[in-house]
Amino acid sequence: MDLKALETFVWVAHLGGFRTAADRLNATQPAISARIAQLEEDLGVRLFDRETRRVTLTEKGLNLLGYAERMLALRAEMLQAVGEKGAVRGTIRLGVAESIVHTWLSRLVERLHYLYPAVSLEIEVDSSTVMREELLSHQLDLAFLVGPIAEPQLKSVPLCSYDLAWVASPTLPLPPEPVPLKDLARWPIITFSRNTQPFGAIQDMFVGSDMPAVRMFGNSSLATVVRMTLDGIGVSAIPSLVIARELADGRLKIFQAERPLPRLDFVAAYAKKPDSYIAATIATLAVEVAGTPTAGLLL
Amino acid sequence: MDLKALETFVWVAHLGGFRTAADRLNATQPAISARIAQLEEDLGVRLFDRETRRVTLTEKGLNLLGYAERMLALRAEMLQAVGEKGAVRGTIRLGVAESIVHTWLSRLVERLHYLYPAVSLEIEVDSSTVMREELLSHQLDLAFLVGPIAEPQLKSVPLCSYDLAWVASPTLPLPPEPVPLKDLARWPIITFSRNTQPFGAIQDMFVGSDMPAVRMFGNSSLATVVRMTLDGIGVSAIPSLVIARELADGRLKIFQAERPLPRLDFVAAYAKKPDSYIAATIATLAVEVAGTPTAGLLL
DNA sequence: TCTCTCCATAAAATAAATTTGTGTCTCAGT
C-alpha cells in the first residue's frame, strides 16, 4: 500500500483513464494498470468500473479518493515542514499565456530552479480559454492566464496587469490621432487569436450598423503578430511591454485610437485540490516575480 | 518516500535502535539502515544522531515523527474504512497473562483469525509487571494483564475479573475452615511468581511480629503450580477458573482461610499511539470474548 | 464491418530492496 499507488489512483480518478494518467505520470499504461490492480488487491475491493471509453470510480473508490488526497496532502505538508527545499520534488504542468513568456516567465523559472531545484516544469503555451479547460480537467496543475477566474473549483491570485496598446509601424500612413475607428478599419487588425478576450473586445468595437467591416487577423503567436506589424501588414493590439525593444528603437510606435483598449489582468490559477502545495508555492513565487518592476523588460 | 520507510522510522524512533526495530519488523539491521538512509536522503535532513549505544531523534526527526504517525494513522483508518476485513494486515505482538491463556485466549485467537485473517499474532506469556514495561518500551503492542494501569501513556479497558481461591489437594490435612493464617503457614504457599500482585498480597498477610514465617513458592508457570498442588506439596492461591476440571473431579478443593484473597482484575492495555488501530480492535474483540459467560471453561 | 481507443495480460528487461558477510567504533568489565 504504497504512496505511489495512491498518487496513481488519484490521477486516474481525476483524469478518468489509465492512459491519460500514464501520460501525466510519465509512465506506461501497463504500469498504471499494475499499480491500480495492486491497490485493488491489497484492499480487496474494486476501485474503478472499467467502462468502454472511460473508467469511473466505484463507491468504494470514491470513498478512498478522500483518504488518498488527504494522504498526499499530508505528505506534501510533511516535505515542506521537515525536508530541506531540495526535498520538494515533482513535475508541475504549467500553462502560460504568451505575453508572460515574453515578459517575466524566464525569471520565474530561474528563481524556481534556484529555490526548489528538484521541481521540474512542463510548460505549455496556449490561450487562456484552452488553459482554463485544461485546469478544470487536471491536465494542467497551474496556469498564468487572463482573469478573472469565475470557476469555484479553481483558486486564483492576481499576478500583473498589462495595458494593451494600438501599435503600428511608423511607415503606416495613419491619420492624426486619435484615429477614428472607421480609419482604423482600413487595415487588418492583428492581435491574439480568436476565442481570446482582446479579440472579442476589438470585434465588439466594430459592431453597429454604421461601422465598417473590419478584417481581423487572429494569431496564436505573439512573435508573429509583432513580425507582421513590423512588416506593415496592419495595425495590432498587443501589450506594450512585449514590444519594449521595438518601441525604443523606433521600429514600432504606439498610437491612440478613438476607442481605448482594455487592460489584461493576469492571474495564477490552480485546482483546489488538497495536494496543490507545489502549485500554490509556485503561484506565490510568480506573484513576487511578476510584481517586481523590472518584470517589464523584454528578455 | 515510502510508507514503509516512515513506518520503519517510527519504530526506530520508539525503540531507540536499528537492531531492535529490525527485530520488530522482521527484517535485518542493514535493511533498516538502508530505509532510514533513504529517508534521510530524500528529505535532505539527518533524522537520527547515531550515538554509541543508541540512536536519538534530531530536532528534524522529532518534527517528522508527528507527521509520520499521523500518516500511519491515516493509512490504518483508510484500510478500516474502504478495505475489506482481509485488508487489515499486520503482526501484533501480544503479551498475555497465563491465567488468560488457560481461559479464553484460544477463543480470541480463533475469532480474530476468522474476522481478520491477515492479522497475525506473536504471543508472549509473561508476568504483568514485565509486560507493563514492555508495553511502555513498545516491545509489545497489546497485553492482557492484571490492572489497574496507572501509566498515562497506556490505554486500558477492563476485560474480566477472576477470583483467587485458596486451593489444596483433598489429601492435605487441613484444619477446619476458615483456616487460620498460622496453620496455613505450615505448608508452602504456591502461587504466581515474585513481583506479581497476588504474591505480594499474600506476603503482606504474613507481615507482623506475631505472624509465622511463611514459605512461598513463586512459580511462573500456572501449570506447574497446579501440578505441585495436586502433588500435595502445599496450598496454592490461584484463580479458581483455571482449575475447573480438577475441582469437578475432586482432585483439588477450594477452602476458606482466615483472610480472603484479592480478586484479579484483568485489562487489555496498549500504547496510546496514533497507529494503534489494530491493537484497539483486538482489545475490543477481547472484551467481547472475555465477557462471554462460557469464557470460564477450561480449554 | 472496420477501425480506433482503451485496458488487460504475458514475458522480458530493469530497477530496487534485502540478505549475507564484514568492518569499525565505543563502552563495560576484567
Place this chain on the structure above:
DNA sequence: ACTGAGACACAAATTTATTTTATGGAGAGA
C-alpha cells in the same frame, strides 16, 4: 590496557518488485 559484546555502516550478491515491450480483446463510432 585489553578484550568482548553490542550497535551501526558498508559492499557484493541475491532475491523481489516494477516497468517496459509486445500483443490481444472488447466496445463505440464511422
